[in-house]
Amino acid sequence: MPADQPLGEFQLIDRFFARARRPTRADVILGVGDDAAVLRLPADHDLVAAIDTVVAGRHFPFDSPPHSIGHRVLAVNLSDLAAMGATPLWATLALTLPAADGEWLGEFAGGLLRLADEEGVALVGGDTTAGPLTISVSILGSVERGTALGRAGGRAGDVLVVTGTLGDAGAGLGLCMGRLAPMDPAAAEALVKRFQYPTARVAFGRAARGIASAAMDLSDGLVGDLPKLAAASGLAARVDVARLPLSDALRRSLPIGPARELALAAGDDYELLLAVPAPRLAELEAAARRLNLMLTAIGELIPGDGVEWLLEGASYAAPSSGFDHFR
Amino acid sequence: MPADQPLGEFQLIDRFFARARRPTRADVILGVGDDAAVLRLPADHDLVAAIDTVVAGRHFPFDSPPHSIGHRVLAVNLSDLAAMGATPLWATLALTLPAADGEWLGEFAGGLLRLADEEGVALVGGDTTAGPLTISVSILGSVERGTALGRAGGRAGDVLVVTGTLGDAGAGLGLCMGRLAPMDPAAAEALVKRFQYPTARVAFGRAARGIASAAMDLSDGLVGDLPKLAAASGLAARVDVARLPLSDALRRSLPIGPARELALAAGDDYELLLAVPAPRLAELEAAARRLNLMLTAIGELIPGDGVEWLLEGASYAAPSSGFDHFR
Numbered sequence: 001m002p003a004d005q006p007l008g009e010f011q012l013i014d015r016f017f018a019r020a021r022r023p024t025r026a027d028v029i030l031g032v033g034d035d036a037a038v039l040r041l042p043a044d045h046d047l048v049a050a051i052d053t054v055v056a057g058r059h060f061p062f063d064s065p066p067h068s069i070g071h072r073v074l075a076v077n078l079s080d081l082a083a084m085g086a087t088p089l090w091a092t093l094a095l096t097l098p099a100a101d102g103e104w105l106g107e108f109a110g111g112l113l114r115l116a117d118e119e120g121v122a123l124v125g126g127d128t129t130a131g132p133l134t135i136s137v138s139i140l141g142s143v144e145r146g147t148a149l150g151r152a153g154g155r156a157g158d159v160l161v162v163t164g165t166l167g168d169a170g171a172g173l174g175l176c177m178g179r180l181a182p183m184d185p186a187a188a189e190a191l192v193k194r195f196q197y198p199t200a201r202v203a204f205g206r207a208a209r210g211i212a213s214a215a216m217d218l219s220d221g222l223v224g225d226l227p228k229l230a231a232a233s234g235l236a237a238r239v240d241v242a243r244l245p246l247s248d249a250l251r252r253s254l255p256i257g258p259a260r261e262l263a264l265a266a267g268d269d270y271e272l273l274l275a276v277p278a279p280r281l282a283e284l285e286a287a288a289r290r291l292n293l294m295l296t297a298i299g300e301l302i303p304g305d306g307v308e309w310l311l312e313g314a315s316y317a318a319p320s321s322g323f324d325h326f327r
Numbered sequence: 328m329p330a331d332q333p334l335g336e337f338q339l340i341d342r343f344f345a346r347a348r349r350p351t352r353a354d355v356i357l358g359v360g361d362d363a364a365v366l367r368l369p370a371d372h373d374l375v376a377a378i379d380t381v382v383a384g385r386h387f388p389f390d391s392p393p394h395s396i397g398h399r400v401l402a403v404n405l406s407d408l409a410a411m412g413a414t415p416l417w418a419t420l421a422l423t424l425p426a427a428d429g430e431w432l433g434e435f436a437g438g439l440l441r442l443a444d445e446e447g448v449a450l451v452g453g454d455t456t457a458g459p460l461t462i463s464v465s466i467l468g469s470v471e472r473g474t475a476l477g478r479a480g481g482r483a484g485d486v487l488v489v490t491g492t493l494g495d496a497g498a499g500l501g502l503c504m505g506r507l508a509p510m511d512p513a514a515a516e517a518l519v520k521r522f523q524y525p526t527a528r529v530a531f532g533r534a535a536r537g538i539a540s541a542a543m544d545l546s547d548g549l550v551g552d553l554p555k556l557a558a559a560s561g562l563a564a565r566v567d568v569a570r571l572p573l574s575d576a577l578r579r580s581l582p583i584g585p586a587r588e589l590a591l592a593a594g595d596d597y598e599l600l601l602a603v604p605a606p607r608l609a610e611l612e613a614a615a616r617r618l619n620l621m622l623t624a625i626g627e628l629i630p631g632d633g634v635e636w637l638l639e640g641a642s643y644a645a646p647s648s649g650f651d652h653f654r
Binding site for chain 1: 363366377378384421452461463466468544559
């Protein structure tokens, strides 16, 4: 920023998040601008809380459009609440920035606040600090008492289903990073958009309560995440790799083998993985249809531990781990 | 860490925060290990939420003891709830680390969890990512409906009071950074401790509800923070600089002029600043005495805007701004 126009931290926050000072929800008793927010939870609801961080150069390329970074950091948090069947209500933002760049902040705030408006989420507080670009959002929501979906409720025989298609965001990131060459411009654009603007499956998560037995979101890829759901439920899982839902855009951009590897291991799709008792699968499918959301059965929970990956009846060597930040 | 002992993200979290998986509070319905935590707020209470970040090299020296970093990042968040008169209940942690260093993580977790235990706070979730050392804590608490202390309730004529002593943490940081030479070893140790292990005034914040008209915590120094309380209350403030409470350790370490400058501008003390109607000052003083906490009247709220700093009846040139991360 120009040296003749220094902007202090507080002015910056005021300028770009000014709208957040006027609470859009009646349950925000005290929002941005005090030491903490005061919030009114609906009666007979539990609080649902998660925190997720995105780091420049790690979770997104340094040159990502700031608007997409703002969208993405909120979407990945919304996805955690979606996996619980919770309704997102409020968010706080911890923003660490190398410099007070007005243009960057304006676009970032625009992306974050647009999605917040779409989902009815109020930004109720935050902290801005100088440092390497790192952004955490703490998301807060509610769920009717006793109805939250966890990872531990799966039972042997439950069908494993996933929403949407898998691997798109991984291919989109590969295209952004120049590791994957675009074959088809329209497909490439669709894949990049899936990485930059993920959609949290909030409405479906809510609809799945009382039907699904367990749920989680796919942030680290199926090979990283499914073992956690299976272990939390005290079970093993079996997956038919041929049934993984792959988008047309992904199929047009990659041969089937690499497309499946992305669907298994790339992460960043923010689709939901659910376990559902077989007799109730039709109900869950109906709920997905009402939301115009694809739902695909990919396998089942079975006694034991670990995950068995199969392709045409034979054992399939899945990539050995999901996205693990320290490997 | 040794190349022959790679530790994945999940194992690290498991190892160092394993205790947090066994919730210590009955109101934690679902804690660490799912997509989000499910928490039960007491009846007739509002939720109080804040987020604060500390960045290595910015908020603490790179070589700070990890135990003190763990303490400090929770304490600065507890302080935000203290300023609202809220009771801290739960916290989530967003930890960005350059490397998975087991020794560092063990000490960091020890410092954070010790303070969490002391304050009865359950760590209910988190996210660990690789990147430059940046730590955010989102703190969640409760307050009986309608009793939260804000910044906006001050009235003309209210007395301004502060807890404890000011400037110690600033001197402690100066000593850590080698910018200040230790004059007296015992004093230096006390000042460094005040920087590394700040105490949030949680019990006093709760006691001040119904007595004080406004409150905030002093994280950015009096010259940075008091104008915010005054502006939120639509008033000006007048402060007698001679009345700023200075510790013996600070007086032994610095001449009175520089000591006052630190007390005004250094930040990091995490004491509380409150406005209290003059007829109720004695009640607030009694509450402080019961908690063995010093309370000092330093000025008053008056009609107008801005802050008037006085020393022996004359205008005093206070340092021009508090700690502002982008200046």
